[in-house]
Amino acid sequence: MAVRPEGTPCWADAMFGDVERAKGFYGDVLGWTFGESSSQYGNYTQAYADGKAVAAVVPPLSGQEGHSQWCLYLASADAAATAGRIREHGGEVLMEPMRVGEFGTMCLAREPAGAVFGLWQGGTHEGFEATAVPGAYCWAEFFTRDPERTDAFLSAVFPYTMQQIDDDAVDFRLFKLGDDTVLGRMRMGEEFPPEVPSYVNVYFTVGDCDAAVARATGLGGVLRFGPMDSPFGRFAAIGDPQGANFSVIDITATRGEPPKTTDVP
CATH class of the missing domain: 3.10.180.10 (2,3-Dihydroxybiphenyl 1,2-Dioxygenase, domain 1)
Structure with a gap:
């Protein structure tokens, strides 16, 4: 690899x-x-x-x-x-x-x-052996209450270029390595309780978002958000029974056009 x-x-x-x-x-x-x-x-x-x-x-x-x-x-x-x-x-x-x-x-x-x-x-373990297939990692986003500091930090430590989503309703930024978009950054708004700290939200791929949510809640998980359609797939945010938050996404169930972006110097 x-x-x-x-x-x-x-x-x-x-x-x-x-x-x-x-x-x-x-x-x-x-x-x-x-x-x-x-x-x-x-x-x-x-x-x-x-x-x-x-x-x-x-x-x-x-x-x-x-x-x-x-x-x-x-x-x-x-x-x-x-x-x-x-x-x-x-x-x-x-x-x-x-x-x-x-x-x-x-x-x-x-x-x-x-x-x-x-x-x-x-070393001998290089990381994910599969991505973007059912059960595997697909995407991640830094959720932050101070996006200016997070953006400056990430782009200084790693060789990222940045693009801002053109949407007045949400403050969302994309981080790229060459032509590949590898991470997102979301500003945490008032919808997040003040006791919730900044965190990284990891997405795992599923074959059916609604079925995954039903299995998760049936086993004691908590639905935090969704399921919701997007241009990137149908997704939902879940808290597992021990409090770990993650998201699931069916990347085959896309709806709508990808958002426009502006390059950030």
């Missing part, structure tokens, strides 16, 4: 107090199967869609018990150098770059507006 460009979303995982419950929930909602947990690496357990590695679940580390959430990892050719840029541009390194055997090097960070994300410098 070719090395992913710097800043490309390349992996996602989440800590759960009850990993077995999480495996049951995501197995039913997204069709995941799971590999053997690795006690050497904190019982890290990979999830598979049609035999391809697409995410992982893991118990919390000591002292990190609490609210579950998904973490998106961005590709880095040199995690230590990227961590330096994160600090230089106002971010915080939460976990210093750490070698994970022969698999690669990971790092956790927080951007200036508060959203947590990861870095992954691939």
